[in-house]
Amino acid sequence: MASINVDFSVGQGAISSRLYGAGLEHVGASVYGGFWTGPARPGDESRSAPPVHIGWREDVLTLARALRPGILRWPGGPFSQSYRWRDGVGPRGDRPLRFDHYWAKPEPNHVGTDEFLDLCRWIDAEPAITVNTRSARPEEAAAWVEYCNGSMLTSAGALRLANGQPNPWNARLWSVGSNNWDMGAPEAARRHNLFARAMRGVDPGIELTAIGGNPSNQSEWDKVVIGQTAEQFRHLGVWAFDGVASVEGDNPEDLFHAHVASAERILWTISNAAYRLDEMMLNGGAYVGVDGWGIWKQSRQGLQHDYDMSDALIAATVLHGLHRLAPRVGYAAWGNLVNALGLIQATERACWATPVYHIMKMFRDLHGTEATRCTVAGPAVAAPGGNSPVRSSRPPYKGMALIDASASRDVARGRYTLSVVNRSFSDRHDVEIDVKGLPTGIGATSHLLRAESPFAANSAKEPRAIEPFVFPIGQIPREYPFPAHSVTVLIWEETPGLT
Incomplete structure (x- = not known):
């Protein structure tokens, strides 16, 4: 017989609401079509289209507001590394149409900085913004920080005022690049330092995330990045996706156990990053930031949808592990909020919460602010x-x-x-x-x-x-x-x- 021993009088580290976050990457119908449909148009009622709030679908928005993601990470992972933030501000009719070569789709730029930050305010999520370090320059990232956080007397702050937002958004979490493993750790570290100095020159109070390794390169990558950028980041970013779609013999019980063991591999990746930080940064002050985690086991336009009860068990087990690692993990974002890798699924006329959504909401609503002995x-x-x-x-x-x-x-x-x-x-x-x-x-x-x-x-x-x-x-x-x-x-x- 199993046993559980709990002592609520023994605290073991603060649990941040940032652990219950999600991504909002411009991939598939995660933003356009699934969540953002634009302002209401004449004739929407006759098509039984879901009502919208300033362009966001109200049915999806209702689920997102009930969830209250701890953070919302945007504009994503690979997509962010070709994104130019100035394309997404100002009147929508004047914004340029681009082509996203990574996900092979048009990008209308209708959802930009102000739309995203307004959404965060509506759903009670802390914004986490990823800057482009692959094709943009440090000065561009610094201007983005100024647009979000600077006084309206600054150049970018004046642009924000002209776009209808006089007060700073005060975005604190910023990732310096994302998924740029192909450029190598030394080059990623060099770019991080250039961008970090420029961005902190505008706002010294922002929290920066450096690109950490993935399960295939983590050990050597993290050694280089931590060693060369330790004074220039608050979080070391981690990506940890897993999942099993088939097993030999196709026995359902074997498939179930093989799949739910994904939680152990996800936690192994996160724990390794925490271990490396403890080993190399003896003075502390830095944390693991889980930029993306979740289940990715089969394809529909290349990404997992339709999460089931077994995926919910994985999510709950990983969140348990994050509680145990609470003193070392600063934030965590499930793959996506809507559709592709999403907690919420939406078709043209319907939306629903996945079992993983319910786990996130239960833990966000019901767990406390401090882990205790268990x-x-x-x-x-x-x-x-x-x-x-x-x-x-x-x-x-x-x-x-x-x-x-x-x-x-x-x-x-x-x-x-x-x-x-x-x-x-x-x-x-x-x-x-x-x-x-x-x-x-x-x-x-x-x-x-x-x-x-x-x-x-x-x-x-x-x-x-x-x-x-x-x-x-x-x-x-x-x-x-x-x-x-x-x-x-x-x-x-x-x-x-x-x-």
């Missing part, structure tokens, strides 16, 4: 290796724990939280739970996310097939049942209903 003991399974059409074969993982958990507290709100993932394909697990450090006499409420099949997903026809089920349980029993392939969040509140 240990787990229990059975493990040997997860087989598997394959994916978008990456190399995934290796086996011999000791994947079936029960994973994380605990946190928010003393100011009187809330204590324990989340538990059951990664078993078909078995319920009755788990012994020992909880210390709770105020006396308060009962618990359960928020349960589960599905009949671990491969079940929401869809346009069944948008709410999988969503959290909430019920009071009072004093939890010594042995608590966790359904197969499920995520349970137990909360204790001194003032029930306080949010």
Whole structure:
């Protein structure tokens, strides 16, 4: 039998809301079509088109506002390295049409800096902006910082005023380049330093992210970048995507376990970056910034859509790991907010929340601001290796724990939280739970996310097939049942209903 021991009186590091972020890259229908449709046009009502708010679809906007992503990273990864920010400011009718060669699509520039920052304000997300270090110059990036954060008496600030925004946006998070591994670590570090000096010359208070390695080059890349740019960044960026689409023999249980073991490989990449920072920056002051993470296991226009319950288990397990790494990880962004690699899926006339969206929302809403002591003991399974059409074969993982958990507290709100993932394909697990450090006499409420099949997903026809089920349980029993392939969040509140 598995057991979980929690001590809410022992804090183990602050949990930042920045861990619950997402990307907003101009890829597929993640921005145009899926989220941004432009201002309402005559005749939209007759086409049953979703209403819009200043160009953003209201149905998607409603889900995004409910989610409240901790950060929203824009204009993306590869796309950002050909993006010129001046193309996306001023009257939309005057903005140039460009062609995005990386994703092979036209870029109308209708969503630019002001539209993005206005969206962040609407959905309560902190903006994180990526500058182009591949084809732009440091002076251009510095002017972008000035446009966002400078006084209207500055040159770029005056341009912002002319575009209808007198007050600075005060964007604090800036990534210096993205995905530029082909240029080599020494050149990436050289460019980082040039851009960082120019950008900080405009606003010394911004937080900069340097390009970190990926799973294939991480060790050597990070040594070079940290060694040459240590005084010029706050975060070391990491990308960690995984996923298994098939296994030998096509056994559903083998496929399930091979796929959910992706969480361990994602966390391995993030932990490696934290280890390298600790090893090389003995004075501290720098953190891992997860620029993109998630599941990318099959193609539809090259990117994963239609996340299912097994993906939700991976997301919850990775978030548990980020809680344990909380003192070392500054932020994290799931691949995308909408459509391609997206938490929200949208067709022309419908949208729905994926199971991964529900995990993000549950953790954002229910977990506290400080991780607390939580240990787990229990059975493990040997997860087989598997394959994916978008990456190399995934290796086996011999000791994947079936029960994973994380605990946190928010003393100011009187809330204590324990989340538990059951990664078993078909078995319920009755788990012994020992909880210390709770105020006396308060009962618990359960928020349960589960599905009949671990491969079940929401869809346009069944948008709410999988969503959290909430019920009071009072004093939890010594042995608590966790359904197969499920995520349970137990909360204790001194003032029930306080949010």
